[in-house]
Amino acid sequence: MKKIGLTLQQQRDIYRDGFVVLSNIIPQEMVNAARREINMNLGDVRAGAMGAENLSDIKTATKTLERVGSDKVILDLFNNTDVKKTVEAFFGRRIKPAAVAQLAIPFPQKPGENVNESGYHDKDTPFYGWCGHLDGLWNGGDRIPEIGKELTPHRRHKWYSDPSRNGCYRTYDQNCNVHNFTALVGIALSDQTIEGCGNLGLLKGAHHRIGEFFQQQRDAGGPLGPDGPGWKREHTEAPNGHGLRHYPEQVRAAFRKDALQTTDGRYWPKPTLVKVRAGDALIVHFATPHSVTRVQGPDPRFMVYFRASAPRKEAHLQVYPDALCDIWLEWRGMQNFVKEHDAKERRRKEFAIS
Structure with a gap:
């Protein structure tokens, strides 16, 4: 089987932005x-x-x-298709064929009263209701708590139960609270060429800060992820009292430029709303916060997602803390680029100091 080589631009994109678009790759x-x-x-x-x-x-x-x-x-x-081959080129290794995919088909809707996982009404959440998250995090054992209603003892017990609605647990072994993989791969089955059509929103470049944050948590004794150092799982000041922090406040604060505020003063970072056509694919680094946005046009949005992992030892199939702290550890096809880029950055800083 013929291998796919990575272009310099593809490497630059994934390194700088945390994602890369593969145009017209699906027949x-x-x-x-x-x-x-x-x-x-x-x-x-x-x-x-x-x-x-x-x-x-x-x-x-x-x-x-x-x-x-x-x-x-x-x-x-x-x-x-060449999607799998390109992922393998980034990982620098062959991977197993995908056995299951997620169909993501949001339908048109008005900005409404429904409460999102951040604990706010969708209509009050900027950027078409974008609530960025990392995958593999506990998201509540029961439906999202409503605004203005205190949880009954029964509902509280269900809300804090394991596993959550997405199958994740609050805690895992290896001093880590994140069920991580290597890359999210999205394939567009409908055109998404304007904003407001359900675009995938990505916090461009945040993967670098996420990796640094996980290393800070490890240096502080862990655990990595929510409920670890510097990362309270619940935003109790949210309107519903149980908003979920699906990426750290420290990272959120670093993206205040172009952010919008809700009436309570909370800042909402501006995501990059990716524009793709049917047949395009996206490769997104695991450490890049992402989320769907609201469909305000006339048609549903069709996306298919795959969660790809580089080959791992048995002990790290679900949880791999080293890969959270070193965001390029599993991306062997990127490591020469990363080394050269980091060396240039060091020389640039040394020159600036001198």
Whole structure:
């Protein structure tokens, strides 16, 4: 199988920004096949829900769409295209084929009263409701607490239960509270060329500060992640009293330029709303905070996500603290670039001092 070589621009992009866009990398016929499979299953969900006699029937209908993430036509978008080869070039090693994908299909909606994981109404959250997060973090064992309603003892118990709604736990072994992988890979199945169409929002360049923060936590004795040094898990001052901090306040504060404030004075960093076309792919460093944004246009947004990990020892399959502190540890294909870049930076600083 022919290997893919990385361009200098691709290396510069992922190093500087924490993500890279691979334009027109998926053949149109594969995009169409994946869209057709998803739409057929959406139709099955609708038919099942319309014929439902109780809530259990509706839940069964929605499970149909979840299973699409393991269909071959979806997995082939990663496994049988140059996307996987490019990821392997970044990692400097072969990786296993993807076995499951996440279908991310937000539908159009108005800025509303629904409460997001940050504990604010969606309508009050700037940048189309962007709430950046790192993956692999506990996000509450029950539905998000409402604004203006105190949790009952029963609801409190459910909220703080493990695992959370996304399957993560508050604590893991190895003095780490983060279930980490290496890269998030997104494949666009619909055009997202203007803001407000459900763009993926990324906190450009924040991966460097995230890595530095994790090292600071380790130096302070850990654990790494929420509930560790300098990172309170809950933002109790949020309107619902239980807002989740899905990346550190120290990093948030570093991105105040162009940030907007809510009426309570909280700053919301401005994300880069990525613009892509159907058939484009994104490779996002694990340490780059990211989140979907609201769809205000007429059509749903179609994205498929894969979570890729470089080969690891058994003990580090779920939790790899070293890779959190050294953000290029698992990116062997980047290490020569990183060394050369860091050496240039050192020389530049030495010259400036002299």
